[in-house]
Amino acid sequence: MDETGTTQRIAEWIATVPRPRIARAAPLAIEGIRDAIGVILAGAAEPVPRKVLAAVTRWGSGPARVIGHGQGLPAPWAALVNGAAAHVLDYDDTFAPLNGHATAVLVPAILALGEERASTGPDLLDALVVGLEVMACVGRGVNPKHYALGWHATSTIGAIGAAGACARLLKLSASEARDSLSLGVSMAAGTRMQLGAEAKSMHAGFAAKAGILAATLAEAGAGGAVEALDGRWRFAELYAGRPAPEGAMLPPSENEALAIESIGISYKAYPTCAATHLSLDALLALRDREGIDPSRITAIETDLPLVLSRNLMHPRPTTGMEARFSMEYCLAAAAAQGRLTLADFEGDAIHRDTIRALMPRITMRGVPEREDAPSPPTRVAVRLDDGTVLTETRTDRLGSRGNPMSEADHDAKFRDCAGRVMDAAGVARALAAINGLATGGDAASLVDALIP
Incomplete structure (x- = not known):
């Protein structure tokens, strides 16, 4: 021994x-x-x-x-x-x-x-x-x-x-x-x-x-x-x-x-599989910065590490749980609304026509990694109806040590979560x-x- x-x-x-x-x-x-x-x-x-x-x-x-x-x-x-x-x-x-x-x-x-x-x-x-x-x-x-x-x-x-x-x-x-x-x-x-x-x-x-x-x-x-x-x-x-x-x-x-x-x-920052988060960060940053009208989006492409892409096994989810592991749903909902919240995975939310219409326009590609090298960055490209292509690359997701959530973000998340079962006094x-x-x-x- x-x-x-x-x-x-x-x-x-x-x-x-x-x-x-x-x-x-x-x-x-x-x-x-x-x-x-x-x-x-x-x-x-x-x-x-x-x-x-x-x-x-x-x-x-x-x-x-x-x-x-x-x-x-x-x-x-x-x-x-x-x-x-x-x-x-x-x-x-x-x-x-x-x-x-x-x-x-x-x-x-x-x-x-x-x-x-x-x-x-x-x-x-x-x-x-x-x-x-x-x-x-x-x-x-x-x-x-x-x-x-x-x-x-x-x-x-x-x-x-x-x-x-x-x-x-x-x-x-x-x-x-x-x-x-x-x-x-x-x-x-x-x-x-x-x-x-x-x-x-x-x-x-x-x-x-x-x-x-x-x-x-x-x-x-x-x-x-x-x-x-x-x-x-x-x-x-x-x-x-x-x-x-x-x-x-x-x-x-x-x-x-x-x-x-x-x-x-x-x-x-989002109630979804972490493998979606860098893509969500990049897409939401583009949407906010460029003022993207979702009706003008003809395609969204995202490249992310292959090992993470394999977690996202539900391109056409039928339940809220599957939707959390669907890059297509998560990006479509974020593109349509400018946010992604707990409510987007409840009831019939995943079947909304505006979001389902965007999902076929989304392509996810896994980039192979080497065990002895850092993970490749995540990239998002949004193509608009006039041919314009807007891109954003991210390496540190919101909430990580390299890109931390603010104290106000943490407080808001807790209050939103706890508020589902408690009144304001109980949350306090x-x-x-x-x-x-x-x-x-x-x-x-x-x-x-x-x-x-």
Whole structure:
């Protein structure tokens, strides 16, 4: 057995990294929790999480509550429901090393387990930052190959990251944290074939549930392979088809910045698959700058990285969920209206004649990438009825570290999401509870503020 391998070193970091070092990232963690809670509230009444809730209710009640509903469940089941709500609208953030959605997994996991164990606000922030770092370690070791092979990293790497976050929340020892990570590897599953299907929305919940199970099993003494992440038959080789690059999975040294500080979380300005966002940014910038009349558009072309274009599998969507994974629908709606909102994916919105008429004029092309080179930029070209061609190129999407959303944007997004299930006073209470996590409060008082 390798007692000094990658898994062991990550586990030691989880168990021993000083709280003050993590606490310096508290404002960034609060920002991540705010965004995640907003999209959970917005998604709480959607059909998928309601179906999940109906399924798990038969297995009994518990101390962890379902956000937006208030029903108490055992922590793994509450995390499953809340994770599905976080992911169902595809409005949840992305995290570059993961190549997936981080807080949609981590926040449901730590909130459910935290409510069960009476965790404090600072405990929650600490666990979130640690979970993100674990996701970054594993992601560096297997991406971009892991994602390109068709794995949905939100549910694969997400399960391991949640296992690390929950191990930190439970204050497990290094050996227990190692077992938690190893058990998380055994529950890492989910492919991108589910994009646009209801199962994809559940992936964040599956990973959150897995993290709680892994950590609580490890706490009870259940063990796993000592070195589960790198080496023969381990995560990197099996899930990326190659060993991890040397040192890629190691946690940060004492003087290195944390991933949440150096890379940051990318937030979504539109409730759609992130693969559409650079194209949407470019198109909306052109529309605003040039004053484009949508009736004059004869063609829209967009070039984007091939690995991203493959996520957009629904050129003629029949449901709102499929429309979130349709470049044709998203660009047509944005071109017609100058915006893209939650309402554009509800009811019969996707069947509007003005938008359907534009969709056949849209062409998406995937540009092949090299694993050792930066992703190519995304380009949009709009052709008008007089032959004019207008182009725009983007590399940093709105909401990313390189092109951040403003505080006003974040606030408006939260209020719009939470306002779907709460009145203005309730939204204000929720924001106050979230913003106060660094100085006090606990998981239960936070969830109190999230029940309409």
